[in-house]
Amino acid sequence: MSDLLHKPIDYLKGVGPNRAQLLRQDLNIQTVQDLLYFFPNRYIDRSQHFTPSSLPQTTAEVQVVGSIIHLETVKQKKGSRLVATFSDGQNTMELVWFRGQQWIQKSLQLNKAYVAFGRLNWFGKKCSIAHPELVFVEEHEQRKGNFQAVYPSTESLVKSGISQRIIRQIMVHLFDELGKGVQEVMSPTLLQQYRLMDKHTALRHIHFPDNQELLAQAQYRMKFEELFFMQLQLGLKKRNRKIQLKGIPFPALGNYFNTFYHKHLPFALTEAQKRVIREIRTDLKSETQMNRLLQGDVGSGKTIVAVLFMLMALDNNLQATLVAPTEILAQQHYNSIRSLLEPLDVSVALLTGSITKAARKPLLEQLADGRLQLLIGTHAVLELPVHFRHLGLAIVDEQHRFGVAQRAKLWRKNDTPPNVLVMTATPIPRTLAMTAYGDLDLSVIDELPPGRKPITTIHRYDSKRLAIFQFMREEIAKGRQVYVVYPLIQESKVLDYKDLMDGYESIVREFPLPDFQVSIVHGKMKPDDKAYEMQRFVSGKTQIMVATTVIEVGVNVPNASIMIIESAERFGLSQLHQLRGRVGRGASKSYCVLMTGNKLSQDAQTRIQTMVRTQDGFELAEVDLNLRGPGDLMGTQQSGMLEFVIANLRQDVDIIKAARHAVDELLIHDPALEKVDNKLLRQALYLSQQGKSIWKYIG
Ligand code: ADP
Ligand code: MG
Numbered sequence: 001m002s003d004l005l006h007k008p009i010d011y012l013k014g015v016g017p018n019r020a021q022l023l024r025q026d027l028n029i030q031t032v033q034d035l036l037y038f039f040p041n042r043y044i045d046r047s048q049h050f051t052p053s054s055l056p057q058t059t060a061e062v063q064v065v066g067s068i069i070h071l072e073t074v075k076q077k078k079g080s081r082l083v084a085t086f087s088d089g090q091n092t093m094e095l096v097w098f099r100g101q102q103w104i105q106k107s108l109q110l111n112k113a114y115v116a117f118g119r120l121n122w123f124g125k126k127c128s129i130a131h132p133e134l135v136f137v138e139e140h141e142q143r144k145g146n147f148q149a150v151y152p153s154t155e156s157l158v159k160s161g162i163s164q165r166i167i168r169q170i171m172v173h174l175f176d177e178l179g180k181g182v183q184e185v186m187s188p189t190l191l192q193q194y195r196l197m198d199k200h201t202a203l204r205h206i207h208f209p210d211n212q213e214l215l216a217q218a219q220y221r222m223k224f225e226e227l228f229f230m231q232l233q234l235g236l237k238k239r240n241r242k243i244q245l246k247g248i249p250f251p252a253l254g255n256y257f258n259t260f261y262h263k264h265l266p267f268a269l270t271e272a273q274k275r276v277i278r279e280i281r282t283d284l285k286s287e288t289q290m291n292r293l294l295q296g297d298v299g300s301g302k303t304i305v306a307v308l309f310m311l312m313a314l315d316n317n318l319q320a321t322l323v324a325p326t327e328i329l330a331q332q333h334y335n336s337i338r339s340l341l342e343p344l345d346v347s348v349a350l351l352t353g354s355i356t357k358a359a360r361k362p363l364l365e366q367l368a369d370g371r372l373q374l375l376i377g378t379h380a381v382l383e384l385p386v387h388f389r390h391l392g393l394a395i396v397d398e399q400h401r402f403g404v405a406q407r408a409k410l411w412r413k414n415d416t417p418p419n420v421l422v423m424t425a426t427p428i429p430r431t432l433a434m435t436a437y438g439d440l441d442l443s444v445i446d447e448l449p450p451g452r453k454p455i456t457t458i459h460r461y462d463s464k465r466l467a468i469f470q471f472m473r474e475e476i477a478k479g480r481q482v483y484v485v486y487p488l489i490q491e492s493k494v495l496d497y498k499d500l501m502d503g504y505e506s507i508v509r510e511f512p513l514p515d516f517q518v519s520i521v522h523g524k525m526k527p528d529d530k531a532y533e534m535q536r537f538v539s540g541k542t543q544i545m546v547a548t549t550v551i552e553v554g555v556n557v558p559n560a561s562i563m564i565i566e567s568a569e570r571f572g573l574s575q576l577h578q579l580r581g582r583v584g585r586g587a588s589k590s591y592c593v594l595m596t597g598n599k600l601s602q603d604a605q606t607r608i609q610t611m612v613r614t615q616d617g618f619e620l621a622e623v624d625l626n627l628r629g630p631g632d633l634m635g636t637q638q639s640g641m642l643e644f645v646i647a648n649l650r651q652d653v654d655i656i657k658a659a660r661h662a663v664d665e666l667l668i669h670d671p672a673l674e675k676v677d678n679k680l681l682r683q684a685l686y687l688s689q690q691g692k693s694i695w696k697y698i699g
Pocket of ligand 2 (some may be wrong): 302303397
């Protein structure tokens, strides 16, 4: 049986060497199994029949019953067309062919009842179908099933004569050949518990559905299977890690944590922050390594949670590190953490790429001999030969900016891998968090600190710029500060840079010295200059900060209350949300102004409208997922594993949850898949790891 599945498609009846070559080339169908998993992308309802007298006023694909009463070739400007008059005895319509006319003309029979299938074309009251599919009524009635599969195809396939009908024929041969023999992979218990159709029946109904109901059951079954195995693999990975990797437990809460927690917390923690701290604390008490994702909206207060954990590490005579994606952010974390921990006598240092070798040397020495307790930094912490005496905790801020490989480097900073906490910049849709990050434990801060005022978000066209300048003047007069952000997108760096400098100049003209001071920060500046300009803005010496997205993540200047985003249509949703999160951090009313050109694409319009409508990061994440799809959302790193044959992360939320539930239960009751009941699962999993099944996508 499995032999058949792994044979090349040439083996099947109806697939000669030519067709096999085309199917390989155009659809990447190599084996019989590939063909079996080549699923239709839609279905046509074939239960309804019309006649030329009862045609619906649509341009849908329909079936019309009638007979051809007249056939003629009509000359056109270029070439000719073949026109058949199709009649039900009362009224007529036209069937038209532009290609293959001679052959078709020969094969058609006059005055015999046909079912014609195709898309209706209306020209006034006259209706026609071009290149209909024609079947004699008697043959048509023998056909089983009212829903007919339509497969993805390409133009060259169609031109080479591999029509939908031919693909369906090949599928018929495939199922003849298969007999009843597609091996089940789900356990009997799961089949029963989740009311899943057996695999063979499901595959048959996917290709040849008897009715809508059975088709839906078949699709559910195959989606469940796909999502189940994906999550099972991640679940097993997580479990194996927990068994195999001894962690570094933090048994004690000591002086550092207690003193800070009881005496120096600058504010009362939110309930969500407290809950997350309890969750992480439980991890850290156990013997296994922690590997946790901390999700929270912009401004939900992830940093203080990170600080509390670093203190736990210190209490257990371990070192901790916090890695951020940009120098500005690392610098800022360093400043704020140093001042938070001022009363505690903790040694903290900053390590970035721009710190000179000479300055780096003593720092690295102190890190290696353990005098330095806390290291804040950028990629440099991962890339440079940085050795800790005993690293207990590594925190990655804004994890999406780091690749998997970079995160893996953290793991190798000790013989025993440190506990790892990765934090997101903006929320990830739930379905993605469950799937793409299924091997991590998940904590969510789903509450903002009290007293946050909503940020008013408005959309303005570029033509309204003067009014915006006026608004800026009024707010600056009240003592507020303003960000003006320009897009900087890799491919068109030169052009973007020019936009930024033009914008900067026009702002300096509008807001001249000595009344106004304007800062500028962009990627081409030296790190020292960036820090200097940033500092001028933080201390209130400048009122306007013109910048690229380098300030996107994490920057915290509470007195800044206006965020103006230029060419907002060019930013993605999560970026816009991040940028907006730079304001609304202080006591005053805050605004976010999205400036755009007049012409907006559909997607850009949706992004802008969503930003104006809501400030909820979790809601924005869902919209983003719908606009961009999971692959794009996760970046190229993880997109491969999110390619499904039939499941859809946007639409199949309930199935993802059901499959996740099934995986969780399974791993509680039979974590090594040893029970007889789970034999099929174990085999399928083994096969999938050999890259021989539909889960081959999972890396
Ligand atoms: P993010 O989750 O985006 O990293 P931050 O940790 O930078 O958010 O916190 C945003 C701001 O909220 C900071 O100024 C921080 O001091 C403040 N903050 C955090 N938690 C609380 C709280 N429980 N009460 C009041 N302010 C808080
Ligand atoms: Mg942050």
